[in-house]
Amino acid sequence: MEATGAEIxxxxxxxxGVEFVFGYPGGAVLNIYDEIFKQNKFKHVLVRHEQAxxxxxxxxxxxxxxxxxxxxxxxxxVTNAVTGIATAYMDSIPIVVVTGQVxxxxxxxxxxxxxxxxxxxxxxxxxxxLVKDVKDLAVTMKKAFIIAATGRPGPVVVDVPKDVTAHLxxxxxxxxxxxxxxxxxxxxxxxxxxxxxxxxxxxxRPMIYTGGGVVLGDASxxxxxxxxxxxxxxxxxxxxxxxxxxxxRQNLGMPGMHGTYEANMAMQHxxxxxxxxxxxxxxxxxxxxxxxxxxxxxxxxxIDPSSISKRVRVDVPIVGDVQNVLADMLALxxxxxxxxxxxxxxxxxxxxxLWRSKNCLNYNRNSPIIKPQYVVEKLWDVTRGDAYITxxxxxxxxxxxxxxxxxxxxxxxxxxxxxxxxxxxxxAMGVQLAHPEAQVACITGESSxxxxxxELSTCKQYRIPVKVVxxxxxxxxxxxxxxxxxxxxxxAESYMESLxxxxxxxxxxGHIGMRIDKPEDVEAALREAFSPxxxxxxxxxxxxxxxxxxxxxxxxxxxxxxxMILAEEL
Amino acid sequence: xxxxxSLLMENEAGALSRVAGLFSARxxxxxxxxxxxxxxxxxxRMTIVTVGSEEVIEQITKQLNKLVDVIKxxxxxxxxxxxxxxxxxxxxxxxxxxxxxxxxxxxFRGRIIDVTxxxxxxxxxxxxxxxxxxxxxxxxxxxxxxxxxxxxxIGRGERSLKA
Numbered sequence: 001m002e003a004t005g006a007e008i009x010x011x012x013x014x015x016x017g018v019e020f021v022f023g024y025p026g027g028a029v030l031n032i033y034d035e036i037f038k039q040n041k042f043k044h045v046l047v048r049h050e051q052a053x054x055x056x057x058x059x060x061x062x063x064x065x066x067x068x069x070x071x072x073x074x075x076x077x078v079t080n081a082v083t084g085i086a087t088a089y090m091d092s093i094p095i096v097v098v099t100g101q102v103x104x105x106x107x108x109x110x111x112x113x114x115x116x117x118x119x120x121x122x123x124x125x126x127x128x129x130l131v132k133d134v135k136d137l138a139v140t141m142k143k144a145f146i147i148a149a150t151g152r153p154g155p156v157v158v159d160v161p162k163d164v165t166a167h168l169x170x171x172x173x174x175x176x177x178x179x180x181x182x183x184x185x186x187x188x189x190x191x192x193x194x195x196x197x198x199x200x201x202x203x204x205r206p207m208i209y210t211g212g213g214v215v216l217g218d219a220s221x222x223x224x225x226x227x228x229x230x231x232x233x234x235x236x237x238x239x240x241x242x243x244x245x246x247x248x249r250q251n252l253g254m255p256g257m258h259g260t261y262e263a264n265m266a267m268q269h270x271x272x273x274x275x276x277x278x279x280x281x282x283x284x285x286x287x288x289x290x291x292x293x294x295x296x297x298x299x300x301x302x303i304d305p306s307s308i309s310k311r312v313r314v315d316v317p318i319v320g321d322v323q324n325v326l327a328d329m330l331a332l333x334x335x336x337x338x339x340x341x342x343x344x345x346x347x348x349x350x351x352x353x354l355w356r357s358k359n360c361l362n363y364n365r366n367s368p369i370i371k372p373q374y375v376v377e378k379l380w381d382v383t384r385g386d387a388y389i390t391x392x393x394x395x396x397x398x399x400x401x402x403x404x405x406x407x408x409x410x411x412x413x414x415x416x417x418x419x420x421x422x423x424x425x426x427x428a429m430g431v432q433l434a435h436p437e438a439q440v441a442c443i444t445g446e447s448s449x450x451x452x453x454x455e456l457s458t459c460k461q462y463r464i465p466v467k468v469v470x471x472x473x474x475x476x477x478x479x480x481x482x483x484x485x486x487x488x489x490x491x492a493e494s495y496m497e498s499l500x501x502x503x504x505x506x507x508x509x510g511h512i513g514m515r516i517d518k519p520e521d522v523e524a525a526l527r528e529a530f531s532p533x534x535x536x537x538x539x540x541x542x543x544x545x546x547x548x549x550x551x552x553x554x555x556x557x558x559x560x561x562x563x564m565i566l567a568e569e570l
Numbered sequence: 571x572x573x574x575x576s577l578l579m580e581n582e583a584g585a586l587s588r589v590a591g592l593f594s595a596r597x598x599x600x601x602x603x604x605x606x607x608x609x610x611x612x613x614x615r616m617t618i619v620t621v622g623s624e625e626v627i628e629q630i631t632k633q634l635n636k637l638v639d640v641i642k643x644x645x646x647x648x649x650x651x652x653x654x655x656x657x658x659x660x661x662x663x664x665x666x667x668x669x670x671x672x673x674x675x676x677x678f679r680g681r682i683i684d685v686t687x688x689x690x691x692x693x694x695x696x697x698x699x700x701x702x703x704x705x706x707x708x709x710x711x712x713x714x715x716x717x718x719x720x721x722x723x724i725g726r727g728e729r730s731l732k733a
Contacts, residue, residue: 122588181579181639181640182638304636305632305636306632306635309628313625
């Protein structure tokens with residue numbers, strides 16, 4: 001049957017089982033919007049800024065494991081979307097972004113609302129396409145979904161000129177597409193697997209270090225089985241939180257710049273490190289030269305060969321899908337006659353418990369001013385640790401990561417790689433739409449939230465009942481912290497003046513606003529916000545928190561993992 | 571160390587910019603880059619000459635392989651290979667210098683492919699260092715213009731890069 005390009009775009013999305021398209025119309029995509037108007041296979045969510053459309057699609061993908069979809073117009077629609085695309089790229093999130101383009105005959109002539117979309121997005125996508133012929137459209141859409149979701153996932157942009165959306169062709173959605181240049185490795189190399197297992201069994205001071213790959217690769221069950229079978233300590237990075245239950249004894253908490261003392265010390269002093277779906281990021285291992293001072297053997301499992309031996313040389317590289325590789329590793333471990341040496345492992349755990357006894361996440365629980373950590377702890381209590389938590393970027397993000405104990409994967413949604421302020425609210429929208437019955441909280445700060453505050457309007461239109469937990473310290477807190485530590489307390493432009501009355505602002509959009517000034521009111525406010533009576537309502541909580549609170553422990557940029565500043569030392 | 575990387579990729583619009591963009595974004599060196607379609611017009615073959623430590627070259631190879639349009643990557647310098655570069659040099663050729671220029675070109679097995687009463691245009695192929703040697707052998711004052719293609723390379727014997 002013949003169809004126009006616009007119909008093809010819409011029908012391809014329906015064929016892919018897309019539930020939501022987050023977008024914003026404009027000239028170049030009007031044909032597509034006209035087809036969206038005529039269909040009922042998926043729901044379009046109208047955001048208030050294209051950046052938010054991509055963030056919401058990204059969060060939908062993070063929370064479900066399915067491909068998120070955004071649709072924006074040419075020119076400024078694309079440039080606004082770029083921050084969202086780059087955010088998804090840095091965290092390897094599968095999304096497809098369909099962008100309108102000026103008609104093919106106008107490309108290159110500086111037409112109204114023209115940008116070189118493929119050129120602008122090239123460094124921050126897994127792949128992109130410009131579809132110049134309507135006959136290529138359906139197969140390109142199929143390729144886009146395959147490329148986004150397989151291998152190391154990532155964003156794919158499909159740029160569609162307006163005339164292509166009007167042209168007619170025969171439409172048939174291909175069931176599969178062959179790409180000779182694209183074949184991600186799935187199975188781990190059997191020889192390397194055997195070497196890895198042998199190394200694990202010989203370990204005296206082992207450590208398991210896992211990242212976003214375990215979450216994205218849906219390998220939590222395999223990780224839990226492996227970790228318990230071996231009895232080894234484990235740490236989940238910022239991107240990997242929930243990969244292994246945070247409330248379990250074997251979990252030492254997050255590693256890195258604001259990681260726990262015990263996790264960082266164990267990373268530094270282990271003799272065998274099993275890295276799974278993690279990339280030895282600068283915020284995780286600090287200075288690689290300092291990290292290399294201790295002798296340790298490293299096994300690294302990753303779907304992306306270029307992540308292996310990039311910042312740190314490894315001894316046993318294993319390229320493959322983490323779920324697959326861990327399953328193979330488990331089978332080998334179960335066959336093995338040897339067991340890890342119990343006495344050595346016990347001694348190692350004794351050392352770890354000594355580090356843990358420093359209680360590095362302790363803070364002043366008797367403060368007359370609201371401590372931000374306290375709000376996060378209470379949020380965990382009130383939601384019984386079962387909420388989806390999105391965050392923005394800064395101090396509140398680190399407190400959320402440290403104090404909300406994630407026991408399940410895909411519950412923690414944040415911009416780890418790019419560190420994009422403003423993601424929190426649109427992330428919460430994407431998560432809540434994906435899981436309408438779930439409790440969804442956006443932990444944010446008064447600076448970050450203002451970067452996409454316009455989305456309160458989207459929440460109103462679609463009755464998205466997310467709960468905003470704003471830790472308001474009237475500062476760009478992380479900037480303030482660095483200025484205090486490294487710039488002689490010269491707080492250049494980090495004070496947030498002229499803040500709105502957030503309660504009234506929320507109310508003006510038809511939401512519920514709350515302002516909480518005292519520690520004794522924190523729990524009651526949270527209980528009310530998450531009460532059945534307000535289940536259908538968006539609640540915006542403005543917690544007035546301690547302005548001078550800092551995030552600890554802290555590894556300064558360029559320092560080594562074991563060179564932490566602890567709260568008690570100040 | 572200097573490496574010659576050969577790659578096969580889909581012959582599609584923007585393919586070159588993906589490779590060039592990768593090198594600039596990740597701060598890798600490019601000494602030269604040549605690209606043209608192969609006998610199969612759906613494929614482009616590229617030869618990139620780059621310089622870097624073993625770690626950097628390993629990353630370059632991996633990052634190139636990661637590009638969705640790239641089909642195969644081979645570091646030619648890892649095995650026996652042949653490399654050739656083409657250079658066209660336009661030189662002043664007058665008076666006694668004219669005969670001397672012809673002799674030097676012959677020694678380097680260059681061919682004179684364009685002649686006027688005042689100039690020769692000489693075509694030379696060889697490794698980069700041979701072309702350098704030719705330029706050093708003639709008086710720089712005689713050089714009007716040079717153009718070089720950058721190196722192309724191929725594996726020796728059975729060693730080949732096929733889709």
